[in-house]
Amino acid sequence: MRKSFILKQITLTSIIICFVAPNLEAQTKKLKRPKSKVGINSVDRFVKESFDLYDKVYKYDAYAATGTPLEDEDLDVLEDAIEEITVLSESAPDILSDLDGKGAVKQAKATLQINRAKKALKYSIKTAKELLLGQRQSQEEEEEEEEETAPQTDSNKEPKQQPQETQENEEIENLNVSDQLEIYSKYDFVPGDQVLFFDDFSQDFVGDFPSKWNTNGSGEVIRTNKAKGNWFEMIHGNSIFYIPDVNQLPEDYTIEFDVLTSGLSKHTSMFAALTVVISDSDNFVNGKEHYAKISIPIVQNSNGKINCHNYFNRSGGDINSYIKADISKEVLNQPHIAISVTKKRLRLWVNETKHVDIPRFIEELNVLNYLKFSVSSLKDVEHVFIKNLKVAEGGVDLRRKLLSEGKISTNGILFDSGSSNIQPQSLGIVRQISQVLMQDETIKLKIIGHTDADGPDDTNLKLSKDRAHAVKDALVSIYKISSERLTTDGKGETQPVDDNNTADGKAQNRRVEFIKI
Template sequence: MKTLATFKKSLPLLLAFFIVAPTLDAQTKKIKRPKSRVGVSSVDTFVQESFDLYDKVYKYDGYAEAGTPLDDDDIDVLEEALDEMTALSDSAPEILSDIDGLSVLKQAKATLQLNKAKKALKYSIKTAKELLLNQRERKEKEEEENSGTTTSDKGNGSSSEGESNDTAESPEEPSNISDNLDVLSKFDFVPGDKILYYDDFSQDFIGDFPSKWNTNGTGEVVQFNQVAGKWFQLKAGYGIVYLPLIENPLPEEYTIEFDLLVNGIDNKTSSTAMLNVTLDDNNGFKDGMAYAFVGLPLGQYGAFNIRVTNRNQGPNQINSALKTDIRKAILNKPHISIAVNKKRFRLWINEKKYVDIPQFIYAPEAIKYLKFNLKGLADGKEKVFITNLKIAEGGLDLRRKLMSEGRISTNGILFDSGSDKILPQSYGIIRQISQVLMQDNSMKLNIIGHTDSDGSDDANMKLSKARAEAVKQALIKVYGISGDRLQTEGKGETQPVGDNSTSDGKAQNRRVEFVKV
């Protein structure tokens, strides 16, 4: 019995010897990927993604050690990985709060794995930068500092399990999250007044790639049972880019607007899942010499940052992570608004401004094209759609024009289709009109509504009158303008300014005029 007891006491040491000893001769200085899961979705996903990126960078570091030069594709992969690693590293503090309330043992396991993942990320970010700058020198001391174990683990780790939540064929129409009058009254986005490009995909067939776009990947126009309109489904993939076919290069002052719809995005969505909107100096599938992009995070298990990056030849390059939480907005069919005024760049999600950088566009005379691309989505489960993309020149102050000329016309006041319900993103213009009326107490305005030619003449006449009246009521209820200073009129489809056979022309014809009386 004594011999058996002694053997039991010695068993852990014997096991440790047989497990550890052989690895001492096969030391690779590689940080070991954890083989088991913690059981907390955000922690497990963070650890898996960290080591997936670590393995990628470690492979290229091995090329550098062997003297194998990196080609253009290798550099593209490393640049993309560096963006993903930076975003993932920024999310680490948010994930720590998810282990509160766990048992002591589970907290210890989660902390150990998070620390190991953060060490892998630290090595990966540092190494990727050195590889891209051709400054990588593998030093034994550096490797010892960055390695957490002596063995190489070639496993890919466990992927998130569970069935897909995919209901993309009929997502429910969400309620509007921005019906607060105080929020609307402060919204200051003003869309451009000269439409350069508009696409709601109304002239495309379901299942086709849209006619006014280009890509090096794939995509299709879809329609839903419970969400109005047609939507363009973008697909994620390495290097896949989507380009609206704009007839003329972008001017130096313009606005961009579109509606966003996501499906299958949940707590298992990658922290690197992101929609990138890029302004570039070329209309090809590769980044140009001058560009600026903003990355909107799509993941839900943490409050991930908005990424803002530009490339230029000067000393003030920007590569920042803006701390915010847009998770609820992303799930609620948000309207994205962007204003570019030469070097200044601003972005709103619904009626809240998230980005305002005064010197973001380094060379406004060079940047001429718009691009979209997706990163980090699970194929088949997580889907992203856009519609109502509008690019318009201007976005300037309409107040001075109304005061000096006594008349302005705008297609930036938008309504639900076939309705007089004003969309929240329209209140930036209505706000400017109210400011003119507040400054000049003697001014009175006639508000004139116009429609496109869809529908009957009588229906359009009634609709244009109702929309003019809705704008009047917004000025009264939201901004406190006296109703006796405002009168309304509807012109229906009788005074078109654009071609009603095209989506661009229809967008120009759906407008509201303000005329001093």
């Protein structure tokens, strides 16, 4: 009788386990461990150990989610895990240095996996501490608490986010577009090859208004621990304009810049926008008789719309449209904005995606010569910054020029500062080069890198060679061009085409040449 009772209890327990075990889940959706290795030992080891610790903590979080009390042995495991996580996190900067000299695609894959591992470690240490202190909240409680917290900025106006926004921003930053070159493989923006204006605000003092701009409002150059370098903050206000020293735009040109935001939330106004105006005057109005403007939404919901409005000969314009564009995540992650004007045609990209392509947006040629920016409908805690504004003549098809002249030189292939990492928005040019090579399989190319004069001569020489090789690697890895058809070289700073004492000249000197051989 006793045995029968025990058997029934065992059977009942087994049934309960069968139904309960599959539902044993932690309070947050589980991160996926990378399925493949990078091929760099330090990176693969870091990723593996990070996710091993993550799995351990995630298991105990699942216990807490079901109300299962933790035993003393469990608490000991969590304490040990915190120590291991701390040590492992401190090794991340050293691992990044192991990426130097690797191919662009391998670097991108490695960086993506490192960021995923760092995200796993961040969750692990936060959760382990909460479990040890008995303070682990449910996901719903955390979200409610975070929604009640208002965004803030400090007195130096450095971008800072409160818990909910920080969590969202970091998740997006960990998947930064610069880590994913291949998603740009079909990107068709081609920047101009003759720099008309460039400003990264590196020559301006923090706290000052930038020297190559004008305004009827206020703004200043800032630094932040969220992004490298100097950024220019534009203060929102009614009819406030920010005007760079551009006074003669050709018929074909491109405009590029990076955007940084702070303090945005689901409460950001549906009218919040960053507007780019192409105008017939440098006055603090849209234009006297002619202008065309594009307003890029920074609202934090899926209802964002890009407003395209033109106005010619004081008679309004044919176009005042609102194009749906959910770019709410992009504007939290330092998006790259690219605009191409080819005579009357205007196109706009946010990162790799083309959102606007209007064939006759510029109704009258040779009347719009000035560029203006404005921001609108922001709260005091919300901020918009820009960097790396580049205006360049050209932006037309380079394929015909390479075929007809046998060589091209372009400063449109951009790299991270002091690095051979290709910035993904440069792949429009690399793609065009690949199309020439695909069209005529007898063509072979020599790729030559050039730098500006900043830094030691020998460093620049090596950097120029590494950058040329990175372009070759992209052609081979992304576009499947045979490596035997490509050779590389670098000239460092020895062959400048412009003045290395100006920002514009340096931008012109940082270039890549393609020569048929």
